[in-house]
Amino acid sequence: MSNSAVPGAESTSRVQQWLAGVDGALLSLCLGSVLVVVAGGLVQVSFGTYSMTVVEAWQAVVNPNVLLNLQAWEAFVFGADLPEMNQRSLIVWNIRLPRVFVAMLVGMNLAVSGAIFQAVTRNELASPFILGVSSGAGLLILLTLVVFSGLSAFLPLVAALGGAIAFLIVYAIAWKNGTSPVRLVLAGVIVGTIFQSLQTGLFFFAGDIGVVQSAIAWTTGSLTGTDWEQVRMALPWTALAMLLSLVSSRQLNVLLLGESTARALGMSVERVRFALSGIAVLAAAASIAVAGIVSFVGLIVPHLVRNIVGSEYKKLVVGCLFAGPALMVAADVGARLGLQVLVGASTQIPVGIVTGLIGGPYFLYLMRKQDALGEI
């Protein structure tokens, strides 16, 4: 077959080059990220209101009765009844670990979603939030909580729907004989601003303080109280979105060459751009549905990864798959245990506050360091 890679002199050089690229920066980035995730995960399972020693907690993590128990995994992944296990294992496996897994899923979804939006708009400053996805989701969440409280059970679906609708509106506004990156970003900012005003207005109609707090948790992004149900909800969509984005990496690379070149190479630019945006909305919605609107991750992670591995999208997406979870898990350690360490209070703060506190200064640092921020 002409398309199968036959090892010849030239193809080996290309394979070697490919391996060299993987071996270097990307591999260390992935390994570093895995280390951060493991360290963050171990911290998360070791500390909390139910006190156990670090050793006890780690023993619970590797408890063979859970780890090798098919019935337990069935319970986690498919929601079957939990088998008998001791209390420590129950706390670690049913409360503390799933939160780490949700953080990982949210991190990779947001990072990849941001990376795709940045290629589609050819703008480093693009993210699901700039393009209106998050404010659309936030508005529908608030509407559900405040006005249509009967729909609260479907909050994740509602969030995803709101994100998709907002993006369609943005796309429609930006469309004039085709779209352009600048028009997309501008329309996104405008739609986002209007939706945010509506959100703020809705707070006045909230009946009691509990609803407002719940709404704030959603619109700032929080992992408090997430468990296996959220993992089950996000996992299939995440897997699908991540797979699609890896497969689409060559389309993303060609889009980066600019619209006219992509078209001259035979790409149906509008169709590809719309389809890729769909993948990015799917990824963003999967994360918003379980964690609300976590800011800055979709902006910062692709940026950070691009600085390390370059803008080749196969590497970039793979890098985001690892670095996104690392940032998210680390930030959630801060959100869950930060106040306990700092002031001794057992209150948790929404993880979106932590990502904002990390992301803002990092972004300022980038602005100072780089001469040309904006175009990829």
Next chain:
Amino acid sequence: MSEHERFERESNGRSNGESNAGDTATDADASAAHGSAVELRGEDLEIGYPSTDEPVVECETVLLPAGEVTALVGPNGSGKSTLLKSMANQLAPDCGQVRLDGEQVQSLESKELARRLGLLSQENESPASLTVEDLIYHGRYPHRGFFESVGDEDQAAVERAIDLAGVEDLREKEMKNLSGGQKQLAWIAMVLAQETDVLLLDEPTTYLDLHHQLRVMEVVRTLNREQGVTVGIVLHDIGQAARFADNLVAMKDGEPYDWGPPRDVVTEELLSEVFHVDASVDSESPTGPHIAPHRALDD
């Protein structure tokens, strides 16, 4: 090393191509390529932009003859680039049609068209960290299906393109580390890897130093002579166009003013009428008509 070697290799390649023309043995490929050369023809074209009422270009017939180099020349705003974009189906004409080997380009599927007709725009931007080799591989986009990985044919085409454009020594370099001229050669290698029958280039030599201008034009010439590729090229410099092209199309106010071989087209009258320049032309010069501009004429 490379500069001298490459020059020799290129000039060998060119002289081979020329001396073999009409010969028997090694010329089989070249003549086969010439035999299958493809023409690009525009008919009754009226081309405008959404923002303008009047068409920018009106043109009854424009022909890029099969296997020849045709240069579009004219002053700024005369519609050369607009015409070229429309010929490449990047800009839909208000009326009229463009035919590639008799087939209407609008009716061809976009990848199918990109396998037969290549276009290099005037300004190209690429990610800073992209290597030259990876850029050239993007030229294979129309030849690959959605799930297809790089095949032998793609590799062979990329190697040929690298060889022809003489960018072997740049292969591993990142785009951000290249000079303007080197970048342009890399982009040209990308469209070469597309392996099309027709190649359209929009001002590929503008802003380049003389060395790289000549390198670019020599690559185009070699491609045309050795592989019979039909070339349409917008050039700013009419002297350069007169030296390198088989035909000139001189554009004035969105319409072709004159068309033909350089010696017929480039006249003192044309320079004053179309370019508003007072110049003398030595049409007996062995390297094509030689232009000596004297002063700008009032409009």
